[in-house]
Amino acid sequence: MSTARNYQNAIRMFCDYVTDERYDWPRVCHDRFGQQPIQILHEWNTITHTSEYEGGPGRRPLTYDEVQQLFDAADDRIDKIRKRGRKGSLAALCDAMVLKTVYAYGLRRQETCGLDVADMRRNAKVPSYGRFGGVFVRYGKASEGGPPKRRLVLTVPEMDWCVDVLEQYWQEVRPAFSPGRHPARARAGPPSDAPTSREETDQNSGGPQPHPAAPPRRVPAAVRRRVPADTRRLSRTRQRRVRPRRAPPAVP
Template sequence: MDHTGHFPWDWTVGDADEFFAHERSILNLAFATIRAYQTHLEVFCDFLTDPVYEWDRVCLQGFGRSPAQIITEFNRVRHAQNNEQAPAKRPFTRAELQGFFDLANLEVERVLVSGRKGAVAAYRDATVFKTAYAWGLRANEVTHLQTVDFSRNRWAPQFGEFGVLQVRDGKAQRGSPPKRRSVLTVFDWSPAVLDTWIRTGLPWLAPAVSEIFPTANGLPVPKSNLHRRFRDYIDELGRVLEDMIEKAVRPKEERE
């Protein structure tokens, strides 16, 4: 409505085309975001135009016009590929990954030294990031892990109780329940990270729940919290790298 200046019963397909062209070319929104917006708008228009709800007749009687579906097969962003990431996105190098984990560990110390609350939450999130990397988990999968999801692997007894992970909240196909899969433990350090968290960190949050990464209320940690902390760490590492480059280049410029 802000973009078109019209109420829904005056919306046209052209309005939708102009709006999404602006969102894509000017605001540079991702394809997945555009597709989500279009899905929400399409469902809303289906609700308005469905004769069962009679909103089409109400609008026609009250305003002389009835709403129409403005998301069609011709202006819809299609989900044609499994991976829609921009080419600029790449995996971390080992040095970058180590720097990220070191910063996550350092945040726990910084919170403790400052006397602020949140040291346990920072410790939890640091363990979440390491767990997601070690077992290749999505955000929704790692936030819903429970202690019963880990078991021994007879072919790798050195991992103890963390030899196999049963992922129960995998990405679902359309119209299907969450997909399950088994993930084998491959890193020697990952069982110790989880075991230490379960013994020393988890009891400070919610010892009576089976979730591995709960909030203080016993609920799974929100994905938005993890995304925000992840972005904060990445931004801080970026600033540190820029400072290092500036310090390395400055002496050379002074000599010249």
């Protein structure tokens, strides 16, 4: 509604300009085209601002339980792909981490697509967060045709569980994708305490390495306050990392 109203206001202002006698446009149009411009937008055929909230009544934010279910579904997808022996478990792990980052920092879709490792910021007030004290958003929502807005979103204590998620992505997941000569790697440089590519990981360890383990399924602090006790016990049992199945003992 607000977008349509802005378009109508732009057209109304243009019509006010071309129909204003002070600019002599009505006479020029009559001499050249035989017709004069008129105002086409009035109160009876335009959208009026009648209520403070103009969104759909069916739209609502997710509850804490629904957010937890969304996180669990993203983590379960990693386990299902690995059990089937198919490709894509690493990409599914990356998707789960991106989903949790979007929730922790309140990012839009375009803002998330424009994130880079160079956008991680330290917070001098909270040195325990390390390099993940905040996220610098460079592709924020623009207004009235202007450039993208920029802002710094700090890591809040209620969402400090996302620091472990980003740290695992930095140390394990991103090197496994082998970014190579990607511009992001050229600007930010590789982390000092992590290999730069999957090939270097194999060379340093003497052989191919398995995919990174799934992150612990701990319930975020902001969610844990609203989750019942039995659900918290279930979440704690799910904090174990995925272990490969042991081969059965050989029959003598």
